[in-house]
Amino acid sequence: MAVYTEVSDEALTAFLALYDIGTLTAFRGIAEGVENSNYALKTTQGDFILTLYERRVRKQDLPYFLGLMEHLRGRGMPCPLPVRARDGRNLQELAGKMAAITTFLPGVWPRRPQLSHCAPLGEALARLHLAGEGFAMTRPNGLGPQSWGPLLEKCLPQADSLLGGLGGDLQGWLADTLAHWPRALPTGQIHADLFPDNVFFLDGKISGLIDFYFACTDILAYDIAVCLNAWCFERHAELNVTMSRALLRGYQSVRPLSQAEIAALPVLCRGAALRFLLTRLYDWLNTPEGALVTRKDPLDYYRRLRFHFSVSGAAAYGL
């Protein structure tokens, strides 16, 4: 639910005058996305999205995010195209925030992932990885393995208030995951947050991949691990192996995985589950009363972690 910054009529009019996208006909806040303020913007030339970047997004990262979207779109990926203003820049200031206009993408994000979504998702993720080649900029993963220890330390004093023994479990799992973290897998531009609400479908096909504000340069197969966690678990955090197999097969139909990538799948899944468990736990313990953001239950990912630590190899995911 995200409109944190209100835009005055005068500021909006002045802002739109910077662009060559026709005349404003409608402007409505969008309830989706939690990091930034998003507005649906309609002009005589069509539909657009206006995003105001809030404090969690670092200003110096914006050229990477917007540049990556432009690069991917230029290579045929269905992601939002940042619109350049008359001055050639795709980033401007509005209501005291950095702001960008992107093209509108059709489609509906799946409220409940189904088997039929998994193969197209895997294919799209592999195409995204190939399309990212040649993009000149890099961005370290701010929520990669090096961040998990410090995050856990901040959560430890209160972790057991959520679940007895949680802190100790996490310490053990984190040490094990870091000790086995793969060092030599192929890297590239990854989305790093490709949850169902960031993937639009239309007529059974993917029509949009959005929200590149966690994108970074990291292990490609880690992106698969994020998707396996986000798309292929049943309500009680049991892996649906038919779904994970479909996702992995879809991916490999475009970009076959190396033996090293396949072997690393369990530890990558553990790492991805830790990343979301830790950020959700941190938010859970630190979201102020009355905040407008829905806190997501960290324990969904605790149960996934238990699963990922119970498996002995990639075969458990249907490979």
Added chain:
Amino acid sequence: MAVYTEVSDEALTAFLALYDIGTLTAFRGIAEGVENSNYALKTTQGDFILTLYERRVRKQDLPYFLGLMEHLRGRGMPCPLPVRARDGRNLQELAGKMAAITTFLPGVWPRRPQLSHCAPLGEALARLHLAGEGFAMTRPNGLGPQSWGPLLEKCLPQADSLLGGLGGDLQGWLADTLAHWPRALPTGQIHADLFPDNVFFLDGKISGLIDFYFACTDILAYDIAVCLNAWCFERHAELNVTMSRALLRGYQSVRPLSQAEIAALPVLCRGAALRFLLTRLYDWLNTPEGALVTRKDPLDYYRRLRFHFSVSGAAAYGL
């Protein structure tokens, strides 16, 4: 910020099959409105709004709200037209809630009311009152004078926690307002909640009047009092008499007020301010921690009430 009910893909598809509005191309939650869940719905035939009615809206009132919108739209008012499904009904069920599709209206609601908005607003309100004539249904005002005493009683035990003496002030003001409440003014269909976020402007003209879910059959001039409170006060709750004069003149250019209506303006403004002060106070004292709804400061309306009790006649509003 309002998406309380998530709609599954299957339920949405089945729901849209009831209508003859083309094929779904996009579906996004809207961050505006606080009572219901609203989605922007795009089909091959255009833009629509899908509303799911949440618990604050009584099911038995929906035919009145939807019927009134259809009636007003048929008389040229720029309000949403409820779309009838193939079975002829404009109300269906979706995700366990009553739901309706309405047409999309262009425009932008003013984040900060300006003098230039006030005359068009007054004209539109008067046209709405005239257009409401002939609508066969009636609905009592659930938040009219008879509701204020019970609301205040529920708030009294905690009222002074917000401001010392607030409870006593409200008791005195309520008794005075009820004692002077006009009994013989013209009544009709009123909007009863025409705040800036319910009025869209495009090129300086009103392009949309939305959110008829407080509409009811009550004193027409009470609707003016709601607008004076909502549009014509400066940041520190001082009346901007230039704005209120413009609003009243705009109204009278379409529907001249009787002497009795003019004389009643101060008490109607007191009542309207009490109504919003009391519901905001109740919400303030009863909004659970972590709720997704922004609580509005009741004291904005306390300051307006002080003003309305300081005036001796309608001249204070620029008449």
